[in-house]
Structure formats: C-alpha cells, structure tokens
Amino acid sequence: MTVTSEQALEQAALAGIHRLSIPTPFAVGRVNCYLLEDEPLTLIDTGPNSGKALDALQSQLAARGHAIEDLELLIVTHQHIDHLGLAEIVAERSGAEVAALGIAAERLANFSEDAEREDEFAVGLMLRNGIPEEVARALQSVSRSFRGWGSKVKVTKPLENGQVMPFRDRMLQAFHRPGHSPSDTVFWDEERRILIAADHLIAHISSNPLLARPLDGSDERPQALVAYIESMRKTREMPAEIVLSGHGEPITDHVALIDERIAKHDRRKEKIYKLIAERPHTGYEVAQAIWGNVAVTQAFLTLSEVIGHADLLVNEGRMREVDDGEVLRYTAVK
Numbered sequence: 001m002t003v004t005s006e007q008a009l010e011q012a013a014l015a016g017i018h019r020l021s022i023p024t025p026f027a028v029g030r031v032n033c034y035l036l037e038d039e040p041l042t043l044i045d046t047g048p049n050s051g052k053a054l055d056a057l058q059s060q061l062a063a064r065g066h067a068i069e070d071l072e073l074l075i076v077t078h079q080h081i082d083h084l085g086l087a088e089i090v091a092e093r094s095g096a097e098v099a100a101l102g103i104a105a106e107r108l109a110n111f112s113e114d115a116e117r118e119d120e121f122a123v124g125l126m127l128r129n130g131i132p133e134e135v136a137r138a139l140q141s142v143s144r145s146f147r148g149w150g151s152k153v154k155v156t157k158p159l160e161n162g163q164v165m166p167f168r169d170r171m172l173q174a175f176h177r178p179g180h181s182p183s184d185t186v187f188w189d190e191e192r193r194i195l196i197a198a199d200h201l202i203a204h205i206s207s208n209p210l211l212a213r214p215l216d217g218s219d220e221r222p223q224a225l226v227a228y229i230e231s232m233r234k235t236r237e238m239p240a241e242i243v244l245s246g247h248g249e250p251i252t253d254h255v256a257l258i259d260e261r262i263a264k265h266d267r268r269k270e271k272i273y274k275l276i277a278e279r280p281h282t283g284y285e286v287a288q289a290i291w292g293n294v295a296v297t298q299a300f301l302t303l304s305e306v307i308g309h310a311d312l313l314v315n316e317g318r319m320r321e322v323d324d325g326e327v328l329r330y331t332a333v334k
Contacts, residue, residue, distance in 0.1 A: 008242045008250035015192045016169065017244065020060040022047030024082045025149065028205075031082045032246050033057070034196055035064060039168035040072030040097070044187070044196055045246065048149040049085030057086065068093045073157075076100040077198035078181045079107055081150030083246060088151040099165070101176060102158030103215045104183035111152035119143050121213045122300050125221070129307065130282030130327045131299050139299055159185065172196075177235060179228020180207040182215045186235070193239055198246035200231065201254060205247070206261055211304045225308025226315065229265065232258045269309040273332070276310075276319055280331040283307055 003011070009019060016037040021030045024047065036042035047053040061067060071094040076084050087108075091098050100108060107114045119140050126136040159165070161176040165187075173188045177200045187196040199207050209224035236258045243251035251257055275281055275289055287295035287302040295302045310330050313319035322329045 003242070003252045005249035005252075008244075008252055012194060012242060012244060012250070015189070015194060017189075017194065017196070018064060019244065020057060022053050022056050022060075023050075024048050024053065025050065026082055028082065028247055030247070032244070032248075033083075034244060035061065035066070036167070037064070038170060041066065041070055042073040042075060042167070043071050043090065043096075044075045045077055045083040045198065046074070046086035046090050048082050049089070049151050050149060054086060054089065057090075070094070071096045074098045074153075075187070076108065076153065076155075077185050077187075077196075077246065078183045079104060080181055080199070081146065083198065084108070084153060085149050085151050087153035091153055097156045098153055099157035099159055100153075100155045101174070101183050101185045102155070102160055105155035105158050107183070107215065108153050108155055111150055112147065115143075115147050115150065118213055122211070125211060125307075126284075126299060126303060128328055129303055130284035130329075131303065135296055135299050175234070177231040178222075179209050179224060179231045181210065182212050182222065182224075184231070188238065188240075193241040195235070195238060195240040195243045195254070197235070197243050197251075200235065201243055201251055201257065202245045203248050203251050203257065206264065208301060208304060209308050210301070211307060223308070223311040223315075224304065225265065226311050228308075229262060229312075232262060265309065265312075268305070269312050272306065272309045273313055273318060276313075276330045277332040280322065280329040282327050282329050283310065286310075286330070 018035040020033040020035055022033055024031050031047050033047055034044040047057055058068060068090055074090055074096045076087055123136045123140050127133060159174045163174050165172045170189055175186050177184045177186050180199045184200050186200050209228040211224050214222045236255055240254055243254045272286055275286055283303050283306045286306045291302050317333060319330050319332055322331050
C-alpha cells in the first residue's frame, strides 16, 4: 500500500517525531526541523538566524506545549546556515547539550572564520576553472551578505559515524553521509524504520553536491559528487519506510528515489563527456553550455555540478584535467 506524505507525517508524529516548518530567506523555501518528544526533549536543526524563523520556531514548539527553554538536546545535521542559524540562541536559552558530527565541531564553533575560508576556497576554485574574477568576487560578496543568517555553536556531544544515541523510548543511530555537505549526518530509528535525513535526500529537488573544504583541514579538493553517490548507495540498503527530509515532504520509497537520482547523474555525466569529446572545455564553459546564463548567476552551484560529474569521468579514465598554469581544462582521453 502506498503511504501518502500526510500519512507518513502522521506515523512520525505517533512515534513522537514532529515536523516544524521554519521560514528561510532562501530560494529553497522553508526548512524542516524536527521535535523529538522523548527524554531528552530534542530539537533536530533550528532554521536560519532571523526573527521570523525564531518566532515560527517558538510558536510551533508552543503548539506542542513546549518552549525553547524546555529543550534538553539540540542535534545539528550539517553545516549549512538554513539548518543551524538559530543554534547558538537555542543552546544559550535552553542550556541544551549540542550533538553533531565530531569532526565538524571545530567548524561549527568558529562559524565566521570558517565562512571566510570557505569563500576564499570557492573563489580560488572558480578562478581555476575559468570563471571571470568579477563574477567570482561578486558571488563572494553575496555569500558574505548571507553570513548573518548563520551562527556558531559549541558541540558538547561529538558524534562518530555509527554511534548509537539512547533515548527513553528509542535509539537513534548517527551515520555520516557526506556529499551535499562534508558534514551531512542522518539519524536512524531502526525500530520504527524512520530515517531523519535532513538534506541528504529531498523528494522534490536533487541535493546539490556542493564543493567545500574538507573537514580534516587538508588542501585537497574533495570529490563531492563521488562521495554523495557512495553515501546514497549506503542509504539505499537501509530498510527505511519513512525518510524525513530537511525540505519538502517525507519520502516513502527512498530506493526508487535514489535509483532515479543516480541515473540522472549518469545521464548528466554522459552529456558532459560529449561536450568534452568535441573539444577541451573549462568547467565554466561546460556550465555555460548546459545552463546558459544560470552559469553566471549561480556560478559556484553549476560549477560544483560540472566538477562533480567530471570527477566521475576522470575516475573512469575517460577524461583528464589539463593545467595550463592559469586555468584547468578537461579533455577526453582518446
């Protein structure tokens, strides 16, 4: 029997997991946070740092008979500002413990400094892949203007991949699923077969495998899409009946969704290979050929897509990077 989104949310609510829909100023729209009515009383993600988001969080907690001050545990699923912007406020007002992936703790505690390094990383990557400097610097300015929506937060309960978190009525197991971000973490309620997945899987849009600095502090550029596909394949093997996402509606057939997403990435990979087989391209030239002017207005997003699929082709031995000292170009391997 097919379970509707409404039925999935009802089943989750009966299991004590309640969706809180929090407004954001971003194109993605509202972000889903989750209240876990258990001991400890737990909030998973917070929404962005804005008065509007804080009002929505407080009113939706109040509708369940709770206040921010009642929270005992805050779980941060990953490092993006639409999910952790209110984390510092929530932690200070409630005194709650803060749980997140341990290897991401330093990033979360030093949000402003990390954001600056992340922007410099992105600018360097854009310039190396042929994006004009004026476009790269303009996007850096936009990114800086978004920082006020984020916040730092001190992690007091660092989590390891596979760690089991005991509650009064359940166990949640944390799994590191990098790809969309380096710190993406999902939480598995095996008894109820519910997966709280944040942005690892979203029903109505593909989770972008955004390029970001590796959590270990190394200078090596991570292969975000390669990591994301591996993460999806691990999630595909989980016997989940309901996947609660960071945006949009619940997923009730994650296997079909993952198969569709992997097939989509394979099609895009072949489209990029055809372009490169005709003549060498920079990453920016590939993005322009596929997305047109969107490659300018969303240059880093589209470049992340191109580089991710190029990584697949390079790993397959069908393509290679050629460095002329100024920019990188992709060329097909004959």
